[in-house]
Amino acid sequence: MDYAEVASKYAELEAMSGRNEITRVLADLLKSTPEDELASLAYMTQGKLRPDYEGVELGLAEKLALRALANAAGLSQDKVYAAYVKHGDIGTAAEELMTSKNQGTLFSEGLTLRRVYDTLLRIARQSGSGSMETKLRELASLLNDASPLEAKFIMRTVTGELRLGVADYTVLDASALAFLGGKGARGLIEHAYNVHPDLGFIVASAAAKGLKGLEGVSAEVGVPIRPMLAERLSSAEAIVEKMGGRTVAAEYKLDGERLQIHKEGAEVALFSRRLEVVTSHYPDAADLVNEHVRARRAILEAEVVAINQDTGEYLPFQELMHRRRKYGVEQAISDYPVALNFFDILLAGTSDLTGRPYTARRRKLEQVVEQTERTRAVPKISTSSPGEMEKFMEDAITDGCEGLVVKDPDSPYRAGAREFAWIKLKREYRSELTDAIDLVVIGGFHGRGRRAGTFGTYLLAAYDSKRRVFTSLAKVGTGFSDQDLEMLPRLLDPYESRVKPPGVESNMVPDVWFRPHLVIEVIAAELTLSPVHTAAMGRIRPGAGISLRFPKYTGKNRDDKAPEDATTVDEIVEMYQGQVKRVGG
Numbered sequence: 001m002d003y004a005e006v007a008s009k010y011a012e013l014e015a016m017s018g019r020n021e022i023t024r025v026l027a028d029l030l031k032s033t034p035e036d037e038l039a040s041l042a043y044m045t046q047g048k049l050r051p052d053y054e055g056v057e058l059g060l061a062e063k064l065a066l067r068a069l070a071n072a073a074g075l076s077q078d079k080v081y082a083a084y085v086k087h088g089d090i091g092t093a094a095e096e097l098m099t100s101k102n103q104g105t106l107f108s109e110g111l112t113l114r115r116v117y118d119t120l121l122r123i124a125r126q127s128g129s130g131s132m133e134t135k136l137r138e139l140a141s142l143l144n145d146a147s148p149l150e151a152k153f154i155m156r157t158v159t160g161e162l163r164l165g166v167a168d169y170t171v172l173d174a175s176a177l178a179f180l181g182g183k184g185a186r187g188l189i190e191h192a193y194n195v196h197p198d199l200g201f202i203v204a205s206a207a208a209k210g211l212k213g214l215e216g217v218s219a220e221v222g223v224p225i226r227p228m229l230a231e232r233l234s235s236a237e238a239i240v241e242k243m244g245g246r247t248v249a250a251e252y253k254l255d256g257e258r259l260q261i262h263k264e265g266a267e268v269a270l271f272s273r274r275l276e277v278v279t280s281h282y283p284d285a286a287d288l289v290n291e292h293v294r295a296r297r298a299i300l301e302a303e304v305v306a307i308n309q310d311t312g313e314y315l316p317f318q319e320l321m322h323r324r325r326k327y328g329v330e331q332a333i334s335d336y337p338v339a340l341n342f343f344d345i346l347l348a349g350t351s352d353l354t355g356r357p358y359t360a361r362r363r364k365l366e367q368v369v370e371q372t373e374r375t376r377a378v379p380k381i382s383t384s385s386p387g388e389m390e391k392f393m394e395d396a397i398t399d400g401c402e403g404l405v406v407k408d409p410d411s412p413y414r415a416g417a418r419e420f421a422w423i424k425l426k427r428e429y430r431s432e433l434t435d436a437i438d439l440v441v442i443g444g445f446h447g448r449g450r451r452a453g454t455f456g457t458y459l460l461a462a463y464d465s466k467r468r469v470f471t472s473l474a475k476v477g478t479g480f481s482d483q484d485l486e487m488l489p490r491l492l493d494p495y496e497s498r499v500k501p502p503g504v505e506s507n508m509v510p511d512v513w514f515r516p517h518l519v520i521e522v523i524a525a526e527l528t529l530s531p532v533h534t535a536a537m538g539r540i541r542p543g544a545g546i547s548l549r550f551p552k553y554t555g556k557n558r559d560d561k562a563p564e565d566a567t568t569v570d571e572i573v574e575m576y577q578g579q580v581k582r583v584g585g
């Protein structure tokens with residue numbers, strides 16, 4: 001398949017905003033794609049090359065991509081930078097520069113989808129010394145043979161800025177339309193994707209095997225399942241009422257990191273909440289699984305928590321950050337040992353348990369997990385009494401937990417869903433105006449005085465999930481330790497952008513922009529209306545967005561969250577309304 005055809009469809013998609021229209025165009029594109037190239041195409045529409053959990057990262061630094069463009073266009077880097085700054089978009093700059101270059105050229109070789117995909121994959125997989133030069137060469141050669149429109153989308157893809165407005169669920173819809181006879185199949189394909197979140201695999205299976213093929217998709221060791229998530233309510237009474245007064249399960253909510261544990265014989269793989277492989281951070285947890293999980297093959301979920309070596313007490317989430325270091329994990333393992341608190345089992349032996357009710361899964365979990373000092377099924381009670389639940393909540397907090405997760409005993413494991421089958425209850429919902437929230441860093445302001453030479457303040461955004469953009473919510477300048485002030489710029493450096501990154505909405509202009517990547521946790525005294533910030537603009541009052549009063553960094557980076565998992569604008573609006581209600585009485 002010619003990449004020109006793909007690029008021209010991308011151009012169409014980019015100009016559209018209606019979801020139905022987008023789905024139709026995408027369905028046409030899928031239909032005209034040969035079966036063996038469908039998977040690559042599905043990843044590429046998302047600006048990716050492989051499913052997220054394989055960790056193949058494209059995101060080439062801007063500087064390198066612009067150097068390759070300068071080479072291909074035969075221009076100086078200054079000219080290329082000037083075009084980039086003028087357009088504020090690396091793709092449009094490439095299109096313009098390649099148009100001038102190609103004038104008078106009658107013949108260009110023409111790229112195939114396969115060549116583009118294979119080259120990008122090679123670029124992404126290069127690492128180590130000399131890899132920068134190789135990446136540069138590969139990209140320049142691709143651009144050299146590209147038409148201006150192709151160059152536009154290639155540049156956006158390599159820098160991680162291809163934002164076609166095509167969510168993974170839109171690709172699923174389009175596949176249902178193209179291969180399964182329409183919308184009726186939506187539920188089935190979505191379920192298949194949630195238990196096997198590899199878009200390429202799902203689209204290709206739909207094309208090759210139709211409905212039958214998708215029905216056969218089930219939990220599989222090695223392929224992480226999209227996590228079931230919890231809604232929140234602010235009191236035990238509200239929860240009991242929401243669950244219809246039935247007897248429900250209340251479990252400790254531990255303050256650690258969620259791990260999805262895949263075990264096959266002695267092989268153990270660990271996935272984070274956002275389905276990244278994190279096995280190397282927790283080799284000791286993998287050993288615990290091997291020693292204390294009595295199943296040859298299983299998929300389990302647990303909260304991993306750092307514990308005090310001497311007393312066995314739980315330590316706060318921050319202590320797990322030591323595990324994210326590139327070097328020194330060995331040291332962190334002995335300084336900060338961990339315990340595993342198992343809360344679910346999704347597969348045992350050859351049985352996919354995701355369709356079974358909570359009670360059956362919990363029973364199985366208790367059989368499989370040996371209770372030791374470092375491993376256990378998470379503490380749980382069954383109750384229909386708000387008073388009992390409150391009491392258990394106090395125990396949980398005394399034991400160093402955040403609160404409770406209350407679970408519907410009849411609910412299956414709803415992969416990828418945030419519903420009231422799981423409801424979290426935390427203390428802070430009651431005593432503070434706002435819950436801690438997770439925001440995306442989109443900019444930095446240079447510091448003065450003691451903070452000269454680093455950023456003194458950061459600009460943060462909430463995620464508008466309907467419009468798929470990041471909207472500014474607050475500037476935060478407190479809560480940073482000296483160590484944080486030194487670490488954050490280092491973490492953000494690869495995402496620096498000369499211009500306001502695509503998909504970011506902010507009236508405030510920081511000294512340096514960052515592409516949405518890093519998610520940090522912030523607390524605040526309250527939510528306020530703001531004429532400056534763009535989050536929830538016009539939702540509460542015309543011309544006003546929402547902002548935070550006295551925001552403060554908590555010291556937690558949410559590496560386990562993708563930017564799209566950050567607190568959403570809808571959640572902010574809900575919190576604002578809740579706060580108004582409370583203040584109003």
Ligand code: ATP
Pocket residue numbers: 228229230231251252253254255256257258273303343378405424
């Ligand atoms: P939070 O920021 O509160 O951790 P979240 O958005 O990461 O929220 P939620 O679905 O809202 O995720 O809350 C559930 C999270 O709580 C899980 O992702 C898991 O990490 C953690 N957790 C701790 N104990 C339990 C438990 N017993 N059952 C389920 N999840 C638990």
